[in-house]
Amino acid sequence: MAQQMTHATGKRKTAIARVYLTPGDGRVIINRKRSLEEYFPREAHRRAVLAPLALTERLGKYTVKVTVKGGGPTGQAEAIRHGIARALVEEDADLRPLLKRAGLLTRDARIVERKKYGHHKARKSPQYSKR
Structure with missing residues (x-):
C-alpha cells in the first residue's frame, strides 16, 4: 500500500x-533540500x-515537504504555517x-497597498503649500 500524502496550499502577503x-x-x-533550521535561522x-x-x-508524526516562493522570511513562514494547518484539516x-x-x-x-500617482508612497502626499 502506498503512503498517504496530503497536499494543501498556504498564502501570506505575496x-x-x-x-x-x-x-x-x-x-x-x-524547497527540496534545506532543513527548517537551515532555511529559517530565526526561532x-x-x-x-x-x-x-x-x-x-502531532509534532513528530509527519514528514513535511514544502515548496515556497515569493515574499520575505516572515511571509514565507506564515504561508507554510497556513498550508500545514490546511493539510492537517x-x-x-x-x-x-x-485550528480555526x-x-x-x-x-x-x-x-x-499600491502606490498612487501624485503621491510619494501609497498614502504620503507632497507637502501642501498655501502660497
Whole structure:
C-alpha cells in the first residue's frame, strides 16, 4: 500500500507555499533540500511553521515537504504555517475547530497597498503649500 500524502496550499502577503504531509519522522524539508533550521535561522519563524503541529500534538508524526516562493522570511513562514494547518484539516476534519479557534486556517489578506500617482508612497502626499 502506498503512503498517504496530503497536499494543501498556504498564502501570506505575496508568499505561496505548497505543503505535502506524509506520515514520517517529523522532518521539515523546504524547497527540496534545506532543513527548517537551515532555511529559517530565526526561532520565531521556526515556531510559526511548527505551530499547527504543536497545537494538534502531532509534532513528530509527519514528514513535511514544502515548496515556497515569493515574499520575505516572515511571509514565507506564515504561508507554510497556513498550508500545514490546511493539510492537517484535510487529513483529519476533527481538527478544524481547534485550528480555526487558534486562527491558523484564516488567510491573512493584508497585502501591501499600491502606490498612487501624485503621491510619494501609497498614502504620503507632497507637502501642501498655501502660497
